[in-house]
Amino acid sequence: MGIGLPARSHLPSYPSTLPYQTCWENARSHIGHALPHPPREEDALAFQTPIANEPWSQLNRVLTFRSTDAQFWWNKTGHVFARLLQRAGYTPAEQYNELIFYALFVAPELGLAPDENGNVRGWRSPGTPDSTPIDFSWEWGSGGRATIRYSFEPIGAHAGTPLDPLNRTATNRWIAKLREQNMVPGLDLEWYDHFTSQILPHKDMERTKTADVFVEETTPKAGTVVALDLEKxxxxxxxxxxPGLKAEELGITNLQLVQQSIRRLPQYASLRVEPLLEYLDEGTAKYGFETGIVGIDCLKPQDARIKIYVRAPHTTVDYMMDALTLGGRLEMKASEECLADLRGFWNAFLADAPAVLPADAPGRASPGFYYTVGCDRDISPKVYISPGYFCRSDADVLDRLRKFFSTRRSDGMMDNYEKAMRDVFDAQTLASRCGSQYYVGCALHQNKLRVVTYLSPQTFDCERDVVSGRQK
Known part of the structure; x- marks a missing residue:
């Protein structure tokens, strides 16, 4: 018999270093007695095999949700998360911790399940190509271990209606729940409160220019998305x-609104951000930078970071190097070997692209950068590329990644990554669609190239495939 998950189940945050047996017993005490006793510690490695597919299987046998929508998202996206954790090298104890948190605090927030035809019902989350409200990332680590993260848009019951036209209530409610239950150590909302008040429309703000349309292409003009880094x-x-909606209403650019919000921070002087803000003005004039997103850590300001995302329809290595050095303002502290890796990664996806993308290319096709700043920190630039416009399929993306890593890695991480993809998506999906690996990114870090792939479960597309298959 399964258990129903209440809306506000109280589950403490367990450090991933807890012994395997202790982790399981803590989960039993907080979720319910329906959880079976765990296998022996010495059998835990068996959970890393594809056949056992544990700990997902153990949890999935006993967890049921009171909401059919939450049950759907747990079944579909929880399974994706579980496979990524397993293939990335997370221990069984770590997998249990992350999956239990996901079951209690993420799956119930993802909105309505698709209709009988696999289509979106209610709020259309614009962050992924098919509107799936969650995505995952795989950071290519060292020692045979990757780091898995996720970001998602909490979707409220009245999102998109006059009661909640911009889907604001779900995120605020979710944050309050985590804070009330002390689920996120070090959670601090000073910068969240500042930037949401500066960048998002006020509840009573009169909308004259964007009354009917506030979604442009696949990127929202207003709203918030939350993300979790799964640290030890x-x-x-x-x-x-x-920032798009408020900027449009105020008659200024996204970049101007972002610059204004940063310069109004009490910690502005210690950010040392002016070289970046000056370069973004320069890059906007030179390349046509589009400023799309501002990201922040919800930590105390002295520990937090701000990220500014920009993109432009240029694909040359010169464009990349100009953006990464802020037009010569920032010194590239990297070896020639590391710089060669950087150029190799860029060319793995863009070598055959025109120097400037055509005007009818979708916005997502434009290669971009995000810049990280923090109090008394150096400015840190990173690259992101959307393979969908440049690759034939997700299988092609896998081939390009394998070729890139073939002379740069000697471990089995590429094998593990490809196995994870094939665990989640069938061969036909990988060969016929280019949407699961919807962004790839890299950055120079400690004289090495750090690579990240961003993964969409493609839940709505996959559900439509299932429906289509039944109808044939």
Whole structure:
């Protein structure tokens, strides 16, 4: 018999270093006695095999949700998360911790399940190509271990209606729940409160220019997305905020609104951000930068970071190097080997692209950058590319990643990553669609190239495939 998950189940944040047996017993005490006793510690490694598919299977046997929508999202996206954790090298104890948190605090927030035809019902989350409200990332680590993160848009019951036209209530409610239950160590909302008040429309703000349309292409003009970094000490919350709607109403650019909001921070002087803000003005004039998102850590300001995302329809290595050095303002502290890796990663996806993308290319096709700043920190630039416009399929993306890593890695991480993809998506999906690996990114870090792939479960597209298959 399964258990119903209440809306506000209280589950403490367990450090991932807890012994395997202790982790399971803590989960039993907080979720319910329906959880079976765990296998022996010495059998835990069996959970890393594809056949056992544990701990997902153990949890899935006993967890049921009171909401059919939450049950759907747990079944579909929880399974994706479980497979990524397993293939990335997370221990069984770590997998249990992350999956239990996901079951209690993420799956119930993802809105309505698709209709009988696999289509979106209610709020259309614009962050992923098919509107799936969650995505995952795989950071290519070292020692045979990757780091898995996720970001999602909490979707309220009245999202998109006059009661909640911009889907604001769900995120605020979710944050309050985590804070009330002390689920995220170090959670601090000073910068969240500042940037949401500066960048998002006020509740009573009269909308004259964007009354009917506030979604442009696949990127929202207004709203917030939450993300969790799964650190050893517990999850670290991040927020992503979209400036487009308020900027349009005020008659200024997204960049101007972002610059204004940063310059009004009490900690502005210690950010040392002016070289970046000056370059973004320069890059906007030179390349046509589009400023899309501001990200923040929900930590005390002295520990938090701000991220500014921009993109432009240029694909040359010169464009990349100009953006990464802020037009010569920032010194590239990297070896020639590391810089060669950077150029190799860029060319793995863009070598055959025109120097400037055609005007009818979708906005997502434009290669971009995000810049991280923090109090008394150096400015840190990172690259992101959407393979969908440049690759034939997700299988092609896998081939390009394998070729790139073939001379740069000697471990089995590429094999593990490809197995994870094939665990989640069938061969036909990988060969016929280019949407699961919807962004790839890299950055120079400690004289090495850090690579991240961003993954969409493609839940709505996959559900439509199932429906279509039944109808044939």
């Amino acid at each position: 000490s517990g999850p670290v919350m991040k927020m992503y905020i979209y």
